[in-house]
Amino acid sequence: MKILIVQLTRFGDVLCTLPILAALRRENPSAQLHFLARKSFSAPAEGLPYIDHLWNLDSKKILGGFVTNNATVNEALPALSSFVHQLRKEKFDRIINLSFSPSSSFLTHMISEGGKVPVTGYTRTADLYLHSPDQASRYFRAHVGTDRTNRLHVIDLFAWVAGVTLKPSDCHIDGRTGASLDDTIVCHVGASQTTKTWPETSWVSLFNLLLEHTSLSIKVVGGKSEKELADKICMQVSDESRVQNLVGQTNYKDLLALIKRAKTFVGADSGPLHVANMAGCPSVNLSVGDVRFWETGPSVPGSLVLVSRVAEFLSSKAVAQAI
Numbered sequence: 001m002k003i004l005i006v007q008l009t010r011f012g013d014v015l016c017t018l019p020i021l022a023a024l025r026r027e028n029p030s031a032q033l034h035f036l037a038r039k040s041f042s043a044p045a046e047g048l049p050y051i052d053h054l055w056n057l058d059s060k061k062i063l064g065g066f067v068t069n070n071a072t073v074n075e076a077l078p079a080l081s082s083f084v085h086q087l088r089k090e091k092f093d094r095i096i097n098l099s100f101s102p103s104s105s106f107l108t109h110m111i112s113e114g115g116k117v118p119v120t121g122y123t124r125t126a127d128l129y130l131h132s133p134d135q136a137s138r139y140f141r142a143h144v145g146t147d148r149t150n151r152l153h154v155i156d157l158f159a160w161v162a163g164v165t166l167k168p169s170d171c172h173i174d175g176r177t178g179a180s181l182d183d184t185i186v187c188h189v190g191a192s193q194t195t196k197t198w199p200e201t202s203w204v205s206l207f208n209l210l211l212e213h214t215s216l217s218i219k220v221v222g223g224k225s226e227k228e229l230a231d232k233i234c235m236q237v238s239d240e241s242r243v244q245n246l247v248g249q250t251n252y253k254d255l256l257a258l259i260k261r262a263k264t265f266v267g268a269d270s271g272p273l274h275v276a277n278m279a280g281c282p283s284v285n286l287s288v289g290d291v292r293f294w295e296t297g298p299s300v301p302g303s304l305v306l307v308s309r310v311a312e313f314l315s316s317k318a319v320a321q322a323i
Helices: 011-027 073-088 102-111 135-143 154-162 200-213 224-234 252-261 271-279 316-322
Strands: 002-007 032-038 053-057 094-097 184-188 217-221 243-245 264-267 283-288 304-308
Touching (some): 002 011, 094 102, 094 154, 135 154, 184 252, 252 271, 283 316, 304 316
Parallel strands (some): 184 217, 184 264, 217 243, 283 304
């Protein structure tokens, strides 16, 4: 059997898909598993032993002409047609689309040759209406969509679509032992949205509390867009020798290695939190603003979620005590 798993959303969703891939491999040991993700966010899937082939969708090249003014549809169509043709040649026996997006449903429909290959997840009917062929997708389409609350954790929702039963070993990368952990705490000071970001002054206060009352060193991580915030925070700490600012300097593998060795991870609902979950690292999740923590929060034993609609109302002292 040859199975294609499609995940065309962002970094965090790719990370939440990894347990599904592990479960599919465990439940289908002789199957060929192919994984399709956007090139910009496929790093977590590279080199995984339970994936036989990773397909990178260059969305700028293949889909750009349909959504921007910088290219024409006539330029984009040959690239899209060629990509779909390559996937069709694989003769998949099953396609699982975990993306829940209109664009992914069209692409899935094309790869399935108009429904000749069984699909779970969003696809299209013969006359191109959105089609939810399985119970999980019908639930999402009827009750969630893009603007309403989902009642399930994203990982559990993906497992429902894929029809797999998850085990703890699917969800967390093993290998953490107390003896091998560094005396460090990894902190992600930013977030994908400003409304999910804890204030600069709160981070400064937290870092100074940790430096004063613990022997932990602090490693700050994040993307290049968060460097300015991280620089401002690190300039105000009481002991710079125990704070290492790595924002904008780590790739996915570097980040995974750092978090696997750390005693604790602290951060908002964002990509690095999902990395910590995959690494089996207990997390303190700063769930501020309009965030539905039950959908994407940590599941590692010992983790805590601190919730506050108003970011400033979550005190540094409370976070320090939780750590």
